[in-house]
Structure formats: structure tokens, C-alpha cells
Amino acid sequence: MSNIFPKWTNRLPLLVLAGGLLLGGGVVTGVTYYFTPKYTNVGYQPLQPVSFSHKIHAGELGMDCRYCHNGVEKSWFSNIPAASTCMNCHSVVLKDDLRLAPIRESHEKQTPVPWVQIHKTPDYVYFNHSVHVNRGISCVHCHGKINEMDEVRHEKTLSMAFCLDCHRTAHEKIRPLEQVYNLNWKSDGFTPEREGRALAGKLGVEGSTSCSVCHR
Amino acid sequence: MSHAYGILAEYDTPAAAMAAAQRVRDAGYTRWDVHTPFPVHGMDAAMGMKNSPVGWFTFLGGLSGYTGGMVMIWYMNAYNYEIVVGGKPMFSGFYAFPVCYELTILLGAFGSIIGMLILNRLPRLHHPLLKNMRFATVTHDKFFVVIQCDDHKYNETQTRTLLQTGAKHIEMVEE
């Protein structure tokens, strides 16, 4: 004649409650991680046909970004240089180095170097490089410290939240126009609240967040 | 090992159970209960019970649903991410109303049912009465009055006599 449920089952509500809280917490954590910008392409570092080192070129040699990516100021697109750009120097420097064979081949055959694109925006997003670099937004904000990378990796999330974050607080990211390509710039004396806002006002940077700014 | 939980009296009609309940109430017992297959109209008064406070849980649930909804919508659509749609104001109680209304009802309903469960100390799957075979007819057509042994007025013979009138059967329930 015994009750089918033993006595400990009277503690079930508490157990269920505790379990529910645990499960709920887990779900929230999971959602926060996977649904938020922390989980994107960050860390993507494909093997390139040529082990080109930005660290050497842009960092140690101090080349300007625009030497190779010369379209960045003029166009929505920041171009990958053609082999001829490389050959400007490498017809002299390391001219027989094995590591540069694909470049020379490309230069001779007039075929593109099969570089693997790392930073992509989806088709439904319009991103204009010239608009950003000509308004005091540095490369470093989206691409990270390229000048310290031997091999380029996806450093920032480039998620919608990432874009919006900057668009809402453009004055915190803006810098003097001559410092845009200086990836090591220190904002000494250039405070976002005063100089940042002033410059943003001068350049007409509104950091609009309306849909059609990016989704056209 | 088993010790007594209480004394159980079985009645055939709601009127007999109600009469017994009135006697127990007037005798001043506190740890006792009436068990019926359906809510018997007037039994609360016969047991001397107060109005149930479940309404407060509902009220709190509903209130938090409404205010929570309004704050959420204001934060999301008018503060954190302002976005112009259809020429409407960034925030207006009008467009926010349908959602807040639903949230009021949703949380009010949760408040009611959770309030009921908390006040009733349910779920309680293991219970001495649920071991008693005679008590199994409580959800069928029988009416029971149970007085617990730990009631300060409990006295086996006196309590038994008190329940006697109209009772069909009386027995002790083991813990």
C-alpha cells in the first residue's frame, strides 16, 4: 500500500527550480556567447600563396598602407595590389628568392596572385573604405594592428554590432586625418570628448545608424 | 517505526462533511483539513478560512509585465537603437500597448498559478494520505475530514467523538 513516490520527491520542486536556474543560466550564457559578437570569424588566418609579412613591410620597413592598397582613398574598395606592385622592389630586392616565385610567375604570365580574402562583408552590406579613411577613421579600427602581424588574421568581429558600436560613438574613434595610416598612433592630448567631437563636427561625421546607410 | 499522522473521518455527503467541519472549527483546531472531490460551496466559511491572497501574486505579476514591457520597448526602440519607422514617434504608449498588454496577462497568469502552488505547498508528491487506500475515493465521491496528531488540541478519543456524527468510517492514518 505504499505511495509510489518516495519521500525525497517532496523536494522535487526545489530540485526542479535549482535545475531550471542552472539550465536557464546555461542557455543565457550560451546565447550570449553564440549570439553576440564574440563568436564570429575572429582568428581566421588562411594560408596565403606567398608568406607576405605585413610586420616586415608595414612595421619594420615603415611602408605606408597606401603604397600597395592605393585605391583605399579613392574608392569603396581597398584593392589588393597586383604583382607588378611587388615587383617594383622585388625586381631588385630578393629577386631570386624561392618564396617569391608565385609573384614572378604572376608578373610574367599576367595572371593574378591567388591571395585568399580574409576581411569580407556580406553582399547585403555596403562598406565604403574611402568614406571612412577620409573622415579620420583609421585602418586599425577594423583590421587591427596589421603592422605587427606576420600573417594577416581576422582580428575584429566585423559583425553588425561592431559597425553599429562605432557608428554610435564615432567621436571616440576619429583621429586627425594625417594619423589615419599610423597604426601606432597614441591619442595624447586628443580627447574624444573635446577634440574628437570637434573634428567629427568639422568633417561632418554623423555616424548614422539608419538601415539604409549600409543596407542599400 | 511508523507513527500516526492524524485521524481520518469519511462522510458520504457534502452536508455531513460540512457539519463536521463546523464542529471542528468551533472546537478550535488549527491543523486539520477537509478533503472533497470538488470545491464545496460554503466550505471555506465552515472551516473559518480567510479569503485567498492569490490575487496579490497576480497583481504583482501583471504589474511587472506591464512596466517591464514598457521599459523594454522604450529601451530597445527609443533609447538603445533609435530607428524611424512609418513616421511614428520613437516611443509612444500606443504602439507599445499591445505587447505590454500581453505581457501583463502572461506574467499575471504565471503569478496566479505560481502563487497558488506556493500557497498550497504543491507539488508534494509524497503525502501520508496518499498511502491510505480508503482515502483514494476522495477524488471519486467521498468526503473526508482529517485532523493531524500534532494539533495542540488533539486527543484521540475526544477528536474521534467530535468527528463521529454523520461519519461513515473513522481510522488513524500512519505517517
Added chain:
Amino acid sequence: MSAHSPAAHASAETHEHTLWDRLPWMAAALGLLGCVAGYIIEGQKNFAHAYLVAFMFFLSIALGSFFLVLIHHLFDAYWSVPIRRFLEHLASLLPWMALFFLPIGLMSGDLYYWMSVDPAKDHALAVKQVLFNKKTWGIASAVLFGVWWLWTHKLRSWSLRQDETGAAECTVAMRRWAASGIFVFAFSLTAAAIFWMKSLEHQWFSTMYGVYYFAGSVWVALATAYAIALLLKRSNMVPMMGEEQFHSLAKLLFAFTVFYAYIHFSQYFLIWNAAMPEETFWYAKREQGNWAYVGWVIILGHFLLPFLTLLRIDAKLNLKVAIPIFVWVWLMHHVDMQFNIMPLVQPDGPVFLISSLSAMLLIGGLLTALFLWELRRHPAFPLKDPRMGEAVRH
């Protein structure tokens, strides 16, 4: 059970000198004086609109009561048997409203802008020229009073016949009249709301308007019924009047408080959302000047206050709550009618008019006198209604 016959009980002599007999006439006389004064001081246009407010207000009570009688029969209800007789009297005031309609007919030119517009120059009028011309308007008004007379008269005369015979046949007959009556009611109320109130601004349209007037009408009728039931209980004229009746009336009042809010919210909300100028102008006009505050008064006073007050069961039976609420409901329904009508003559916000108060007193006083006369002529409740047993037992 007393053997006293109802007719003797209702003999007029015993009541001749009570305050209740004189008060309505005094109010009416005062109202008449005020109306004359208001007409002279405030001008015909102002007076006409103030008078229309009063007319639509009392029409609401009569129509609402008519509805309550109809649904009593259709639902085969028992609890409303004791209150049915005076509801029938209230509904039977509808044909009398024709009398009070005469001034509106006379002043229609001042009230209804479309009567003086050339349809060729007004698209909104041209499309409904068939309906909106003086002749159709007049005939429609007459037809409305005609059908109201027929149905309220039939329902009450069968009810009175049952007082004598107690026959089930009377109940069946009343049900039949109620069945057809509910259709008549729906269409006549809608027509009345459109012809007499919505047509004040003939460019505006809303499919909800009939329902909107209906919701307010039943609401105010329920409060009125509650008050009358209370008086009849106090004077012991309806002995079986009790908690059941008051509780149910208050519950219905609560339900219609919500229903009105629902209807008005929906109408406003849909117009607000779609934001089409052909509709929004009506509300835009009512958000000008102090009318915006009146809008808030309607939200808070027509809905929130009675809603919160009547939420609790005990409040529905507590006279200290019920009586102020009844007065409040009258006030709020009057505000609602003002909100519909008065912005036409007072674009900047409501202004107190002698005419407003006087028209209320005049129509209200005369209708009360009529009602009391009817109440005295007939038994105060259905004597032999077959459902009376249930009403008494509960």
C-alpha cells in the same frame, strides 16, 4: 403574500405630493428657462449643439435599456426578471424621444454642415448624396422612431399581458420580438449614430462608430438601471431585488467599461497607425486646445477609474462605491458625447454653456416624469414571469 392588487397599489393619489413627483417637473421648468436664456445669450448654433449632446445622452439610456430587455429574452435570463419592468419603461421612452427630436429637426441647418453645402463641390458629400439630403434624413429619423415604438411597445405589452395570465405563450412572444428586435436594434442604433452624430462631420467615416455609440449607451444604461434598482429596493417596490441583481448589473457595468475602452482604443489606434488624413482629422480636431485634456479625461475617467473601482467583488455591492460610480458614469458619458459633438462649435476646448446644463435638465426632467408615470401605472416588476421563481431562489 399580500392580496393587495397591483392596480390599487399603484394608485396615483398616494404619491401626489412626494418630492419625487415634483422634482422632475421643477428640473424641466428650470431647464426650459435655461434653454431660452441659453438660446438668446449663446446663440442658436451653440444651443443646437448643446441640445444635441443632451438628446444623444438620453437616447443612449433608452437604447441601452432596450438592449438589456432584448438580451434578457434572448439569453433566457432569470436574474434580470425583477429589473425587467423598469427597463421596459426606459426602453419605451424611445418613441417619446421623437418629441425631443423636434428642436433638432428645426435647427438641423445649424447642426449639419452638409445641409448647406453644394454636393457638386464636395466629393465626400456627393458620394452619399442618396442618404445625405434633407428628405432622406427626415424620413430616416421618422422611421427610426417608428420601429422603436413598435418593438418597445410590443415587448412591454406582452410583458404586461403576462402579469395577468402568467402564460408561457407571452414569454415565447417576447422572445420572438426580441429575436427580430436584436437586428432592428443593431441597425437602428447604427443609423441613429450615423445620421444624427457622425454626419456632423460628413467627411469622416469609421466602421466602428455604431459599435462605439452602442458601447457607451449600454454602459450608461447599466449605471442608470443600477440606480433605479437601488431606489426601487429602498422603497420596497420590488421585494425580490437583491444581491444577485446588483452584483450582475455591476458586473455588466464593469464588462462594458472594458468593452467601451476596447472599442474606443481600437478605433483610435487603427486611425493613429494608418495615419490617413481623411480619418485622422477627426481626432486631430479633438486634440486641439483643451480637447486634448478631455481625451485624457475619457481614458482615465471613462475607463481607468471605474475599471479599478469595480474590479473587486465587494465594491460591486458596496453602496458607498456604487452610488458615486453611477453619478460618475453619467458624467463621463456626457463628456463622451461632448467630445463627439462640441468641438464643432468650440474648437479650442470645452466651454461651459448654460444651454448644455439646461438641455440636460429639460430632457432629463421630462423623461423622468414620464418614467415615473409609467412606473406608477403598472406593477413595478413582472408579476407572473415564469423565471421569477429562479430569480427569487437565487
Added chain:
Amino acid sequence: MSATSDHTPAYTTTTPAELQRVPLVQNQRSLAWISDKVAGIIEDDAPRWWWYAFIPSFLIATVGFASIGYLITTGVGVWGLNNPVMWGWAIVNFVWWIGIGHAGTLISAILFLLRQKWRTSINRTAEAMTIFAVMCAGIFPAIHVGRVWLVWYPLPIPNANDIWPQFRSPLLWDVFAVSTYFTVSLLFWYMGLIPDLATIRDRLRLQAQHLTGPAAQFINKAKQAVYGFFALGWTGSNRHWSHYEKAYLLLAGLSTPLVLSVHSIVSFDFAVSQVPGWHTTIFPPYFVAGAIFSGFGMVLTLMIPLRSLFKLEEIITERHIELMCKVTLATGSIVGYAYGMEFFIAWYGGNPYELYAFKNRAFGPYWWAYWIMVSCNVISPQFFWFKKIRTNMVAVFVLSIFVNIGMWFERFVIVVTSLHRDFLPSNWGYYSPTLMDVLTYVGTMGFFMTLFLLFIRFLPLIAISEVKGVTPQADPHHELGGAQKEVSH
């Protein structure tokens, strides 16, 4: 009105025979009979007709889900949607199913508040119907978005896009309304079930005494565990009943505005727009009336066979069916009023597009849909004015099917006829469904029937404790409830 009248006129309290009310449970059945009868349905083996109904339903549901799978893997192009008719059967079915649900909540909540005791015989089944109907309804908005895996977008969850749901959209209100509706209906239904689950549990305990053989005992134990778990340890304690009843009343009080709001919000999907034929202020109450109308149609469709198959005529009496017919009649007439009003105001308002939309409904390419709608929704319920028809189960059943058909066509008319004629004649088009549209819709019917048949097999389809509560022997002041004859209250 004077305070001096000390005489009360004579009145009678007798009721003529033809106006006597029929009792809610016929033949003065005992309390025990009620639980034996209702619980017996679950305890007995499944009748043969149950299998005949269940297997096809299950197969149809499978086909429905297969078609949804095809839709998801291929895209919404498998449906007949086109431009300008971008909302087709999916939304029609959604509104239809949601509407059907409304009768359950009306019966369980509104009739409860109105103290209509006859609801007790039908509320459990009607509520179950609500839940299953809302489940079927919920499928359509979820699959119509195309990319089903992004269907969580309307929920206010922080996400990688840093954007929030857009609360000015009526479609978002729908999300909240429908999910609240489902949750609250489920809570309400489950709460009503608790005492009855305890009944089943206790009956299993009593039956266990007579069982022999380990297999039978194990099955009994397992059932006890399941039913007992969900009964939450209910003991019928009056202290519990007190809170329980209060909570039930409050849930009824909350469900009433809920049921009004859900279909109002569904109507906002259309009415806040500026599309001719959609934007009209009467939509909210009109949709609610239509929903209740269609819901009662479905309750009748389900109840009439059920009561005769399970021999429940003493609990679900002719009076119950009659009363439901009357609700159908009332709501059908309200819907008729709204149709008339819409048409009238389309003319009255003087907007040529609006008038065209309505003329086009009645006499355009979809005239047949319009007239099916009018005849099923407005004309067919008018037969319920006659008691002869209300008490003829075959007639009621047939008319209830008409109601179901009519209400589906109402939504079809609203959605399709308003869209297929755009403001620009160059955008005009004609919409016809594809096989996938049909299979998905029929599939949800199979899904609904599957759930419903499982419900009547495993849960008490009549609220046992509530029906007991409305019998005379439940009243301690009634002779049958044990009250002494001479004692008056």
C-alpha cells in the same frame, strides 16, 4: 416612488412545464457515476473507431510535415505566393486556426465569469481544442518566413547585430499575442486538469489491488507515476481548493481580455495598414466575433460525434448543443453586421479604392469565395433560430461544418482579394494555391486530429470535478447533497 409602500404585490414563482429548465446532468446521476463514466473512457481499451480515426490522421499529419520539410529545404517558392499576393494560404490558415482556438477560451473563461454552469461539460475538450489549434496556427508564421532558422529574430534577445525587434510592427505584436495565448491557455488547461489527474491516479491505485501478473502491475505503476506526477500530489484539500479556485477565477479573468486581444491583434496585422479592404476600424471586434463563431463551429463539429461515440449524452446534453448553437447564431450575426458595415462605409467614405476593393470582392474574380463566405457565415447560422434545427444533431453537425468552411473563406477573401488588386493596374494578378499549399493545410488538420485523438485517449475529456460541482448532490444545502429536508437556508 415612495418609501411608504408596505404592501408587495402578489407574484407567482411557478414555471409552466414548457419553460422548465433541463438539468445539466440528466437522470440524476450520482457523483460516482460521473467519474466512472469519464475515467472509463481512458481506462477501457481504445474503441475500434478510434484507430480508424487515428491512423489516417497520423498519416495526414506526416504528409503535412513532409511538405513542410520540402518547403524548408526548397524555399517558399513552392507555395502559390506571387506579387502582389504575397500573403496567401499560410496566413489564411494561421488566422483560421487561431480563430478556432477562441471558442475554447471563451467557454473556459468568459462563460465561467458569467457563471454559465453548462460550460463544465465542454470546457476541457474545448480548451484542448484551443491548444491544439494554436499549435497548428503557430506552424504557419514560423514556416512562412522562408529562412526558418532565423525565426528567433522577433524575440528580444541580444544578438550579433546589436539590433532589437521593431515594436511598431503589428507582426511583432502577433508574436507576443500568440505566444502568450498559447502559454496561458496551456496553464489554464493544465490547472483545470490537476484534480482530474488526481482522480485517475487514485483510480489506478484502487485498481492495482485487483491486478495479477507483474506486467499488468508494472504498467499500472508506470501510469500511476505519470498521472501522479502531473497531479502534483493533489489531495482535494479544501485549503488547497480555496487558493485553487481563486487562481482559477483570476486566470479566467486574465484569459477574458486575452482572448479579446489575441484576435484583435491578429486583425491589426491587416487593419493598421492602408490597404483598401484591410484598413477599417471595426476589424478588432469583428475578428473576435468571427473567431468565436468559427471556434464554436469547431466545438460542435467535434462534440456531436464525440458525445454519441462515447455515449456522453447525459453529460453533454441537448441543452448544451442548443446553447452552443445560440452562441454561434449570435456571433454569426455580429459578423454579418460587420460585413454590412464594411460595405456600407466603403461606399459612405467616398474613397474610390476602398469601394472598388469591396465591389471587387463581391463581383470580381473571387466572387465565388465572397459568396461562399456570406452564405456560410451569415445565412447558415440563421437556421439556429429554430429549436427544431438546434436539437437535430445531424443538422447542427452539417451547419457547423459550413461555419468552419465559411470562416476559412472569410480569411481567404480578406487576404487575397485585397492584395490581388494593387493600386497600380500593372501590378494586378491572380493567386491560386499549389499542391504544397494544400498539403500543408490538410497536414495541419491531420496534426490537429492526431493530438485531439491522443487527448481523448489519455486525458479525461470532461472536467470531472467541475461537473460534479454543478450537480444537485454537490450542494450541501440540497437534499441530494445530504441537507435535512426541513432545514431551510
